Amino acid sequence: MSVSNSLMVVSDARVIVPFASAIAYFIFKTYEPSSPPVVSLLLGVVPTALAVILRRAFSSLTIALLTVPLAYWSLLVAFTVAYRLSPLHPLARYPGPLLCKVSKGWLAYVAGVRGDTHTYVKNLHKLHGDVVRIGPNELSIVHKDVPSVLSAKGLPRGPYYETRIHEAGVSLDGLRDSALHVVRRRPWARGMNTASMKYYEQLIFNTVGDLTSAFKQRMDTGEVVDLSGWMTFFGFDFMGHMAFTHDYGMLKNGRDAEGLYGLIEGALDDAKWISHLPWAIPYLQQVPGASKNWDEMKRVGEATAQRRFELGSQQQDLFHHLIDEDGNEETKPTLDLVAVDGQLAIIAGADTAATTLSHLWYFLLRNPSCLEHLRKEVDGAFPPGEDSSSDLTKQGLMPYLNACINETLRLYPPVLAGLQRRVNAGTGGKMIGPYFVPEQTQVSLFAYAIHRDERFFSPLPDTFWPDRWLSQKKFVLPTGDVVPSEQVVTDRDVFIPFSQGPMVCAGKNVALAEMRAVTCALLQQFDFTIIDSAYLDTWEDKIFEMFTTKRGTLPVHISPRASP
Numbered sequence: 001m002s003v004s005n006s007l008m009v010v011s012d013a014r015v016i017v018p019f020a021s022a023i024a025y026f027i028f029k030t031y032e033p034s035s036p037p038v039v040s041l042l043l044g045v046v047p048t049a050l051a052v053i054l055r056r057a058f059s060s061l062t063i064a065l066l067t068v069p070l071a072y073w074s075l076l077v078a079f080t081v082a083y084r085l086s087p088l089h090p091l092a093r094y095p096g097p098l099l100c101k102v103s104k105g106w107l108a109y110v111a112g113v114r115g116d117t118h119t120y121v122k123n124l125h126k127l128h129g130d131v132v133r134i135g136p137n138e139l140s141i142v143h144k145d146v147p148s149v150l151s152a153k154g155l156p157r158g159p160y161y162e163t164r165i166h167e168a169g170v171s172l173d174g175l176r177d178s179a180l181h182v183v184r185r186r187p188w189a190r191g192m193n194t195a196s197m198k199y200y201e202q203l204i205f206n207t208v209g210d211l212t213s214a215f216k217q218r219m220d221t222g223e224v225v226d227l228s229g230w231m232t233f234f235g236f237d238f239m240g241h242m243a244f245t246h247d248y249g250m251l252k253n254g255r256d257a258e259g260l261y262g263l264i265e266g267a268l269d270d271a272k273w274i275s276h277l278p279w280a281i282p283y284l285q286q287v288p289g290a291s292k293n294w295d296e297m298k299r300v301g302e303a304t305a306q307r308r309f310e311l312g313s314q315q316q317d318l319f320h321h322l323i324d325e326d327g328n329e330e331t332k333p334t335l336d337l338v339a340v341d342g343q344l345a346i347i348a349g350a351d352t353a354a355t356t357l358s359h360l361w362y363f364l365l366r367n368p369s370c371l372e373h374l375r376k377e378v379d380g381a382f383p384p385g386e387d388s389s390s391d392l393t394k395q396g397l398m399p400y401l402n403a404c405i406n407e408t409l410r411l412y413p414p415v416l417a418g419l420q421r422r423v424n425a426g427t428g429g430k431m432i433g434p435y436f437v438p439e440q441t442q443v444s445l446f447a448y449a450i451h452r453d454e455r456f457f458s459p460l461p462d463t464f465w466p467d468r469w470l471s472q473k474k475f476v477l478p479t480g481d482v483v484p485s486e487q488v489v490t491d492r493d494v495f496i497p498f499s500q501g502p503m504v505c506a507g508k509n510v511a512l513a514e515m516r517a518v519t520c521a522l523l524q525q526f527d528f529t530i531i532d533s534a535y536l537d538t539w540e541d542k543i544f545e546m547f548t549t550k551r552g553t554l555p556v557h558i559s560p561r562a563s564p
């Protein structure tokens with residue numbers, strides 16, 4: 001080849017590679033393709049083909065194969081970063097850390113390695129205000145206008161929920177199509193109506209009985225118990241009875257013999273970062289062993305559903321409604337899909353309630369005056385000799401009990417992060433309060449950050465102070481100061497531990513009922529003494545976000561309740 005030809009080929013390469021890379025960038029930006037064949041074509045086939053075509057510009061094919069793809073990918077990254085940081089980006093007006101603006105990988109790192117997404121985002125709001133750019137195309141919003149995001153007229157779910165896609169179908173909590181969600185929610189609504197709640201009340205009564213019997217045994221032997229771990233046993237045993245008429249036997253055996261909790265914790269731990277990079281899910285599934293815990297959980301879920309199916313239709317448990325044993329729906333769901341939803345109930349229901357109860361006991365042990373106040377209320381409602389778990393309706397009307405539970409859910413909502421919604425393409429964007437959110441933007445509501453904002457909960461937004469939920473003319477603060485009610489702000493509209501709107505937690509009422517019942521029964525019958533105050537001092541440092549909450553231990557001595 002002549003010198004002039006060679007120069008032409010080299011200059012062709014200098015034009016063609018950036019041009020091809022720019023086209024690929026344009027396709028990624030406009031269509032956000034994530035299917036492996038398209039991505040492999042754009043990231044693998046195109047640069048390799050270019051290297052082969054332009055090989056004469058290089059000393060050998062090997063050099064071409066090394067140089068062209070590298071240049072192509074580097075340019076692609078450069079275009080992407082430049083656009084994301086440029087004033088042309090639709091979210092350019094919103095502040096946020098540079099790394100968040102560049103890639104969602106940063107939040108995936110915060111979630112996956114540090115596990116403190118909730119405090120990280122709360123601190124970002126402190127620094128930047130109501131709206132923070134937490135990803136290239138994602139905003140976190142702390143604003144009173146929460147309902148315009150979560151209500152029926154709000155926004156559909158965002159890609160954060162893609163991890164809930166299973167072979168048999170998507171579990172209810174991952175459904176992003178709002179119309180389909182309405183259909184799939186119907187059996188859940190039947191499973192949570194008044195008649196169903198009556199059935200579950202008996203199960204709560206029995207499971208609370210198992211818990212108190214186990215504690216009595218350990219009290220007699222002087223064994224130290226981890227209150228947090230036992231709340232997990234309670235949560236799983238109750239959900240097993242409620243969802244599948246299955247006894248996990250954790251309370252009776254004093255351990256998780258089937259290893260279910262470990263399995264779920266492992267699965268959540270493996271996946272906690274991937275929700276931020278949902279496009280990576282199909283690739284991760286190809287990595288041997290990457291979804292080992294999920295696969296095992298699926299197997300256990302299917303086996304439990306199969307066992308329950310064989311029991312027949314007599315039990316009025318959640319499965320009865322989900323599999324539609326009463327024949328309400330035209331099309332019955334498959335057993336596999338019901339297994340997926342049943343599994344969801346166990347994960348969503350057992351761990352969240354156990355986490356809330358553990359936090360509540362932490363706060364009560366930390367604040368003996370609150371514990372005594374609550375115990376007085378329990379004694380007033382259920383005099384000695386009267387079993388508190390016999391009347392769950394009465395518990396629903398106990399102001400201080402409900403204030404303590406609300407206050408716990410406010411400070412530590414078990415779902416610490418990730419109520420993500422999306423402004424879909426073609427909608428023209430959305431106003432949230434005074435803020436315009438352009439199309440194709442994810443909007444995340446971090447309950448943890450919203451609940452601790454002093455515009456919505458004050459005074460002392462970071463302090464456990466159940467009184468803020470009571471209605472009274474004057475309030476005595478934990479500091480001893482007395483303030484009139486006008487100085488106390490408790491904004492229930494932005495209280496979202498269970499979310500709000502059409503996708504609000506389906507198990508909210510059952511969760512509240514079980515948490516009230518456990519709290520009353522334990523206060524009525526036992527005294528707990530933490531074996532070392534260091535466990536209380538470090539409790540909050542050991543809270544990690546992983547969809548739900550990973551928490552530490554609360555080892556206590558149990559003694560019989562001192563006479564009232």
Ligand code: HEM
Pocket residue numbers: 172173174175185188344345348349350352353356413414415419496497498499500502503504505506507508510511
């Ligand atoms: C303290 C206890 C609980 C808390 C704080 C809690 C919180 C939540 C939250 C924040 C969501 C997400 C909603 C969204 O995406 O907007 C949710 C969904 C859900 N929860 Fe709960 N949950 C609790 C207990 C339970 C229980 C006991 C059950 C089952 C009996 C349950 C079943 C569900 C289901 C099925 C969904 C999906 C709802 C849907 O997509 O329509 N949860 N929960």
